[in-house]
Amino acid sequence: MDKQGYELSDLEALEAESVHIFREVAATFERPGMLFSGGKDSVVMFHLARKAFWPAPMPFPLMHVDTGHNFDEVIEYRDRVVAETGATLLVSSVQDDIDAGRVVEQTGPGTSRNRLQTAALLRGITENRFDAVFGGARRDEEKARAKERVFSFRDSFGAWDPRNQRPELWNLYNGRHHRGEHIRVFPLSNWTELDIWRYIDAENIELPSIYYAHDREVVPRDGMLLAKTRFLQTYPGETGHVERVRFRTVGDATCTGCVESDADTPAKVIDEVSASRITERGATRADDRISEAGMEDRKKEGYF
Secondary structure, eight states, rough: OGGGOOOHHHHHHHHHHHHHHHHHHHHHHHEEEOOOOOHHHHHHHHHHHHHHTTTOOOOOOEEEEEOSOHHHHHHHHHHHHHHHHTTOOEEHHHHHHHHHHHHHHOOOTTTSSSHHHGHHHHHHHHTOOOOEOOOOOTTTTTTHHHHHHHHEEOOOOOOOOOSSSOOOGGGGGHHHHHHOEEEEEEETTTOHHHHHHHHHHTTTTOOOGGOOOEEEEEEEETHHHHHHHHTOOOTOOOEEEEEEESSSSOOOOBEEEEEEEOOSSSSHHHHHHHHSSSSSHHHGGGGGSSOTTTHHHHHHHHHO
16 A cells, blocks of 8 residues: 555544544543533534444543523434433533522623533532543634643632643643542644534534524624524514524523524535634624633633
8 A cells, every 4th residue: 555545634633633532531530521512512522432432332421511591402402312322411500500509690681601601510520520521622712722732630629720731742641630630621622613514524423403504583782693592681672583594603592693694514514614714602602702811711710
């Protein structure tokens, strides 16, 4: 076989790197877990994890940090995929923290439960005694995430210190930690949004239907189109109208916007993403607009 026959494509190289990371964690940590929301990045991460250990079952559970303000299509997809694959799903609910008085929910137009996820996330990690947690964050999403290592050390409070990160020369990962501390692991760090969609297309991965063009009632706000759902409280004078849209990212329904689109297949989405010059979080996530350092501040508090 000639030399070219041994070369990996760019997608194959990204897949191989992610598979290596999954196997490294499984070999060196006692109780890993994986965040799974039903969003496209967590779906691709789940697909890669199953590949990494096939034909054995995935050796760690899934955990959804549930705000309670989800898109119905995403929860239906989440539950169906878990049932079909036999994966173990744990749910850490923001509503439980609100009911117990651990966090206080703000109400009214423009508010969101998104920031309250941190308490539910840290509680879920503690209750399940996870020493490593996989997340689907990518460096191209947002400037604070661009600072992350693949293995991101978190102290006993779940906090992240961007000035005190471990080197990862030659893809050697340092997972050392003391009891009560843990490592956040990002197998998709080096992927881009375009890579994700090219992989979805190549692997024929099913996603929640809202990632593709459909007609939906939306409310314009702050340069975005927010879906008119039972969770969205409107300001006086705000009215909804129907647009042909799709979602580039999925999160809390009160702060996740959609974009006008006719892309109803992965190939069409790839064309659309190729022409975009704004990341999906920058274009459609209202919770990232609270300040220039909004994401970094939340990560220091324990957010992913």
